[in-house]
Amino acid sequence: MQRMTKQRSAVSEALAGLEDFRSAQQLHELLREHGNSVGLATVYRTLQALAEDGDVDVLRTPDGEAVYRRCAQDGHHHHLVCRSCGRTVEIEGPGVEAWADQVGAAQEFTAIQHTVELTGICSDCRPVGR
Amino acid sequence: MQRMTKQRSAVSEALAGLEDFRSAQQLHELLREHGNSVGLATVYRTLQALAEDGDVDVLRTPDGEAVYRRCAQDGHHHHLVCRSCGRTVEIEGPGVEAWADQVGAAQEFTAIQHTVELTGICSDCRPVGR
DNA sequence: CCTCAGTTTGACAATCATTCTCATCTGAAA
């Protein structure tokens, strides 16, 4: 059974106060700074549990680090990340959702989940003069 | 300047003979089995170089391992993977490609790249009786 | 074919995120 411990709520609260993705290590550091000393292993365990319950989204940075963010209350969406400066824009994919379910059904797959991430070069990073 | 060495061509050849994604470790093992003894570090370096040149695609497995595949000559496509047994189906996303470019352009991003992966439970793994 | 400089290689050490271990602690039900 899941218990409500101070460290578990501390992690949840930290996530609640953030808009974007953070790594387990960053969250751990953040908690320490705020006086909430929580073990690194516990941060990992808690994030894992939250991810399983669908309370947080997980994705991988290009270098393989896992980053977490509380599930957007404002609905499911995806990201467009600048490969140069890391600027992130949240986007919605009305068509993509439907497409994913449709494709899955056509292959006789159920419980379809999808990962869609876009990367590009943002206007600020585009070489000047063009 | 890039030189052509036997290990470099060995890696390329190994990739040429494969359809799906393999990790650096798997490729390393594969090469050893075929008598092409190549250092693990070299496999990593070569794959990195190939990825930079856009000759291979890289993506991350859910547990963070990097997997590589030669760039599909047969056109860009995505995967639908069974979360239970790992069975993989290749799928095409006519609409998704267009959607990605469109969304990117709307945000003033250029050189858009996208990652789209679907997971689900395949018919073989679905609980019987329903 | 022979030489030479700059590359590349490979064995092994070093990183680094994440997971495991296990003794100790704690929430919450009775």
Added chain:
DNA sequence: TTTCAGATGAGAATGATTGTCAAACTGAGG
């Protein structure tokens, strides 16, 4: 308050990936 299964944390362990550096190799010239 008692009780104990679930939870914690310090540190070890794991495993992929990268760094190190002397030795081997490639390719251009001669």
